[in-house]
Amino acid sequence: MIKKAELHVHLEGTATPLLVKQMAERNGAELDPTTFASDGEYRWSDFWEFLKCYDKAAAAIRSRDDYKTVTYDYLKRAAAEGTIYVETFSSPDHAASVGISYEDHLMGIADGIDAAREEFGIECRIIVTCVRHLGPEKALEVAKKVVSTPHPYVVGFGMGGDEAQFHPKDFAPAFDLIHEAGLPTTNHAGEFGGPQSIRDTLTHLPVTRIGHGVRSIEDPDLVRELAERKIVLEVCPGSNVSTGLYPSVKDHPIDALKKAGCIVTISSDDPPFFHTSIGQEYDRTQEAFGYSDDEMRTITRNSIQAAFCEDSLKEKLLAKI
Template sequence: MRQDSAMELAVEQQAVPQRDVRTLPKAHLHLHFTGSMRPTTLLELAEKHRVRLPEALSKGTPPKLRATDERGWFRFQRLYDTARSVLRDEQDIRRLVRETAEDEVADGSRWLEIQVDPTSYAPRLGGLIPALELILDAVAEAAGSTGVGIRVLVAANRMKSPMDARTLARLAVRYQDAGVVGFGLSNDERRGLARDFDRAFAIARRADLLAAPHGGELAGPESVRDCLDDLGAGRIGHGVRAAEDPRLMQRLADRQVTCEVCPASNVALGVYEQAPAVPLRRLFEAGVPIALGADDPLLFGSRLAAQYELARTVHGFSDAELAELARQSVRGSRAPEWVRKELLGEIDTWLTKPGAAVGS
């Protein structure tokens, strides 16, 4: 954006009261299970189970992270694993899901698709099947009490065996009628090849589960192409670096493959040095569907509404454009058709209301 245009936009935004992004109805499609935990809950559960937290997690503020090299990613993963270790019993799981749903309500999220690798919790919760059944039951309970629609994406770990991924894909299919809507692949996309997991994704796709692997964050646009070509991705976790390849952006736009862009975590992990460098505007103007996501609020310090605020204040998105981002998140979801229609109508209503000072 040219400097004079940016100044004009700033003047315009000061002159016209802006609508509160927290009241904008939206869907949240990129949120990890442990990473959705409140910092205060982490501290309380660590005390409950006598888990000693490293200083980076014990202060109640987001740790300083950078994962663009192997050492940085290892540190990030170690902190994440430590946070996960405080989730040890049924009450912990139900508390995390309930509080996450409450936080979604506060941010205007009306539909959440939360990602979880149940193998991470299985040893403490009685096994793989009991762990997933508990999570799904907690999700149904929290959805009922808060009014947020919640579904689950079962995610395999790229650092583990493709055979483990196939086991998880079959498990995801088995619980499709209990709240599982998709199958993902997380962890460092620079490690291993997407095609090593093609059989797992084929199992999921045959059952009409959404294929939503991570790609195009720590690795470049080639990782997005691999997700499309080798895994049949219908949605891309992150995908932000597709902006480096115009032909790939066109492909995503033509196929309407949604990218789950997480601006705050992109900066926190060092993918981009500063918030303005995240190519959110470039993807948007290329017609790539975008669903803004918070990724891991516990470690990155901001939840869903803050991503919309970043789009407004850093990338110059108008209220009409923010509403379109919200629509794209809804269209990219696996929400039932009636839920989509309802949310799209509420987004239109949000735009018809006069702007008010944020927080008023």
Template sequence: MPVKAELHCHIEGAASPELVARQAKKYGRDTSPFIQDGAFVWHDFTSFLAAYDFSADLFRSEDDYALLSEHYLSSLARDGAIYSEFFISPDHATKAGLSAKAYTDALGEGIRRANAKTGIEARMIVTGVRHVGIEAVEQAARFAAKSGNPMVTGFGLAGDERIGEFEDFVRAFEIAREAGLGITVHAGELTGWQTVEEALDHIRPARIGHGVRAIENPDLVKRIAEEGVVLECCPGSNIALGVFASFAEHPFPALRRAGCRATLNSDDPPYFSTSLKREYEIAAEHFAMSEADLAAVTRTAIEAAFIDRRTKAGLLAKVDARSAHRRL
């Protein structure tokens, strides 16, 4: 298996059941409604959100958030990942009673610890939550633009795709773009291809989170390929949430055949019984992807990463070195 890289993961959703149980003990909370036999329990999108919110509420201090990012990144590194970008939300900081800066700096401390232990590189993407409202998203963009944290390199939009229009958030993305941040948006997951087209028209992102419903419109797929927009695909998440009925129906192979630049990601891994390693295994097993194909996916992810040129060149050299070693 080649080295791996990830562009699409929500850090609060990356907390393992083991870590959540440890945090619950720390704060005197009962995990039984949400964790059973060492796994998260949910049966529909509403109960998924309930489990997610319960777990997110157990990270309250700067030490908690540093532990969270360190724990996740260290697990990625053990599975052969050399790079990770994860989504962070100032809204979680507010709920925890922390400033957005304290929250972000704590997650950054976890990044530094994981890097010191394993060598993994990581960066953060601040996200606005569309269903919280336009002003909240613009506030998140202003924070991202002025955070001063070198680990914050991107800005994105998450939340319920069915609420709000992309044109409502143009100003937020102008703020982020003017600050030199990379731009990504969630679209084309639970809603159809139209949201992908609207994202391209109004936001002009470098990357789209998910974007898989674009397959419903061949002209849109062609546009994505021609414009070089990178898709942050999460097959395991898509199947778990019923976006597609099976891996056999998942459009990841078709999107790649059409010339789209697509990557593999885990989204909220423990909730969907997946991991970045598992996503690469899914691609090998269900999409008939060879090690060379998977290495190409990793290369695409690093090429699309919101990271400085020098670090990017070093990561690409690692991909090439592993590929060359496998050919020997």
């Protein structure tokens, strides 16, 4: 089995419908019935409906122990598919919306990481994220918490959410604060926003990675810049197909970006929402483009080399490939 690593998965978005229902029942939380379709899977029709569905499901996570459960459950599934390293996006804003403190949110995830490492040997680190459509003031609050409450598992900072809201430069204070504290950053761009969204991110935010970044393919000069600057792309093919960006994995630009010299990685984004997993992402990409096992291992190496974790851990992980 090819060893795998992923850099782009939203922790709340890893929780399966069954797990969300179990946590809601345990917590006495009432779930919006429109969260699920008749077959029990998540119900959404487009990207903006997906964001709403994500929020409704995430609201079932109500405690430090719930965050441990979600983290452990995902890492168990990932390890079963040969994954040796995960960087998961955490969202303090989602935790705060149900009354969980930043510290309890963080410690719950850390508890899950420790438990999964002990049982399955998988490693995980945390990228704390702000939510773009909540605005720059909220983002700065999250950034301040990251800086004032350091944790060895928190290795970076990022931003997700609706790309159509606000401008990257509005979030420069938050990202600059993190950068000055010595942590690397990434940002979702070029998913539903076009190439200009990526350009604006590169201009105004101190990022070394771009979440998705696939619409750069529409601008050859931008593709060349990404390759020359070695900006790593956190590519999630199954997510982009599910949300309607591309009709199939074969039509996805990951191969064209790879051939153009861009550093591409493969991740699952929000796996149960998109009926996928990191293992399926690797398998479908390999099948669609006829990649050899060695080419897939190179993609794993790309992920580990681009990871925000400590160099000593990278060396251990690279030795496992």
